[in-house]
Amino acid sequence: MKKHIILFAALLLSALGAGAQVAVNADSASLTPAQKCIHHPRHYTEEQMPEDNPIIVDRLEEWKDLKFGFMVHWGIYAQWGVVESWSICSEPWITRDGRDYMTYVQSYRALNKSFKPTKFDANRWAKNAADAGMKYVVFTTKHHDGFCMFDSKYTDYTISNKSCPYSKKIDSDVTRSIVETFRSKGFWTGLYFSKPDWHCPDYWAPEWATPDRNVNYDPQQDPERWQRYCDFTYNQIYELTHNYGPIDILWLDGGWVRPEWSITPEIREWLGCRGYVQDIDMPAIAKMAREKIPDLLIVDRSVGGKYENYTTPEQQIPQSYMPQPWETCMTMGDSWSYVPNDNYKSTNTLIHTLCDVVAKGGNLLLNVGPDAYGVLPERAVVRMKEIGQWLKINGEAIYETRPLMPFVDGRWRLTQSKDGKTAYAIYLLDEGEAMPEVVTLPKFDRNPVKVSLLGKGGSVKMRQDGSNTELYVHPSESNHAVAFKVQFEKTKKGR
Numbered sequence: 001m002k003k004h005i006i007l008f009a010a011l012l013l014s015a016l017g018a019g020a021q022v023a024v025n026a027d028s029a030s031l032t033p034a035q036k037c038i039h040h041p042r043h044y045t046e047e048q049m050p051e052d053n054p055i056i057v058d059r060l061e062e063w064k065d066l067k068f069g070f071m072v073h074w075g076i077y078a079q080w081g082v083v084e085s086w087s088i089c090s091e092p093w094i095t096r097d098g099r100d101y102m103t104y105v106q107s108y109r110a111l112n113k114s115f116k117p118t119k120f121d122a123n124r125w126a127k128n129a130a131d132a133g134m135k136y137v138v139f140t141t142k143h144h145d146g147f148c149m150f151d152s153k154y155t156d157y158t159i160s161n162k163s164c165p166y167s168k169k170i171d172s173d174v175t176r177s178i179v180e181t182f183r184s185k186g187f188w189t190g191l192y193f194s195k196p197d198w199h200c201p202d203y204w205a206p207e208w209a210t211p212d213r214n215v216n217y218d219p220q221q222d223p224e225r226w227q228r229y230c231d232f233t234y235n236q237i238y239e240l241t242h243n244y245g246p247i248d249i250l251w252l253d254g255g256w257v258r259p260e261w262s263i264t265p266e267i268r269e270w271l272g273c274r275g276y277v278q279d280i281d282m283p284a285i286a287k288m289a290r291e292k293i294p295d296l297l298i299v300d301r302s303v304g305g306k307y308e309n310y311t312t313p314e315q316q317i318p319q320s321y322m323p324q325p326w327e328t329c330m331t332m333g334d335s336w337s338y339v340p341n342d343n344y345k346s347t348n349t350l351i352h353t354l355c356d357v358v359a360k361g362g363n364l365l366l367n368v369g370p371d372a373y374g375v376l377p378e379r380a381v382v383r384m385k386e387i388g389q390w391l392k393i394n395g396e397a398i399y400e401t402r403p404l405m406p407f408v409d410g411r412w413r414l415t416q417s418k419d420g421k422t423a424y425a426i427y428l429l430d431e432g433e434a435m436p437e438v439v440t441l442p443k444f445d446r447n448p449v450k451v452s453l454l455g456k457g458g459s460v461k462m463r464q465d466g467s468n469t470e471l472y473v474h475p476s477e478s479n480h481a482v483a484f485k486v487q488f489e490k491t492k493k494g495r
């Protein structure tokens with residue numbers, strides 16, 4: 001029970017964090033006193049508590065073993081090399097190079113008529129991801145702009161509809177190719193799906209303006225229309241969970257579509273002056289999805305409760321260890337979508353990010369946006385290969401590990417094997433920096449008796465000086481980060 005309460009508090013905090021983060025960009029027009037009033041649920045319902053179904057709890061433990069995933073934002077927007085979806089949204093932070101809004105939106109929407117990614121090859125992507133050492137994929141089947149990268153019978157706005165030139169290809173359903181290819185190579189498969197759909201007339205009703213990201217009518221005033229939208233969403237998620245084999249993760253974005261109980265004052269501010277409640281009926285969606293895939297992980301981002309099985313800090317790494325399952329999603333460049341000459345982070349930074357995330361108990365979901373032809377930019381692929389080379393040597397300190405106190409200590413990032421018998425101490429090196437000849441290991445609760453360098457075997461020379469353990473390392477042994485395997489004295493219990 002206590003564990004429950006801690007988990008719940010952590011989830012709630014992280015939901016607030018996500019809301020506050022986006023609030024920077026939100027329309028913070030003045031709130032009415034009623035909207036400002038503190039909204040605290042008096043008692044918690046089933047839906048508000050974290051999932052405790054053992055099938056899901058166990059599955060999360062398996063998911064935690066994967067550590068490193070591949071996120072792909074890909075849609076019609078790649079043709080213009082612009083931000084995914086957002087340029088058709090009227091919020092003050094969005095610019096369109098001064099272009100007239102109506103003309104812009106019309107041409108953006110028509111991008112389905114020219115989308116023809118002739119070089120798309122799911123095998124290539126899967127090979128690139130495998131080379132990087134990634135273990136799961138999360139693909140944008142539908143972003144906020146509503147264009148479906150899968151075959152949906154509930155809209156014509158899809159890659160396999162005849163309005164899109166790519167539909168002429170027999171396997172135009174790229175979601176199918178991605179899911180089947182990655183699955184066949186041992187990856188877990190995750191589907192990103194945007195709850196808000198800016199193309200659907202039951203979300204952005206065409207007879208009114210669309211002042212921001214939200215639904216542009218009050219669902220409470222027009223419950224029939226909102227119900228149509230709920231049915232549409234339910235049906236599309238039905239397709240994704242029933243037509244593509246057993247997917248592993250349903251990754252739901254667009255946290256402003258959320259039930260009333262989850263609307264804190266901060267979130268209410270983020271929702272904008274009208275603050276409509278947009279309850280999509282997640283219990284029904286989850287029930288339907290889990291009837292087909294009982295161990296499906298559901299990530300109803302930032303909402304908290306039963307259907308946010310893990311939290312997803314975006315473009316950031318928590319300050320310290322977090323006990324609940326979590327995943328940092330992060331762009332390799334500055335953008336989620338393909339933009340020409342994106343400013344990719346260095347391999348060194350990316351490896352350090354992975355080590356930092358894993359030491360704090362999370363997974364890293366690293367995003368690369370393919371171009372309009374369906375090709376992953378070469379500069380990104382080079383970095384993926386380099387991360388993979390590092391992981392080939394040091395992966396033992398990353399995959400299937402668990403955090404170890406004190407998690408982070410100066411340059412050190414710590415992990416341990418699941419049985420607790422072995423610790424891993426990763427020393428982060430700056431670009432081109434050589435490993436110092438002598439380093440002091442962080443203090444553990446037991447005495448190290450043997451230390452070796454991953455990928456090398458043998459023992460590293462060490463000296464105990466009081467409670468300090470000094471390691472003597474050959475300075476040439478440096479490449480972004482150096483991982484030591486630490487073994488301890490056996491206790492009486494044989495641990």
Ligand code: GLC
Pocket residue numbers: 084253314329336
């Ligand atoms: C941000 C972006 C959204 C993207 C998401 C991925 O919320 O606005 O476009 O899909 O991050 O985490």
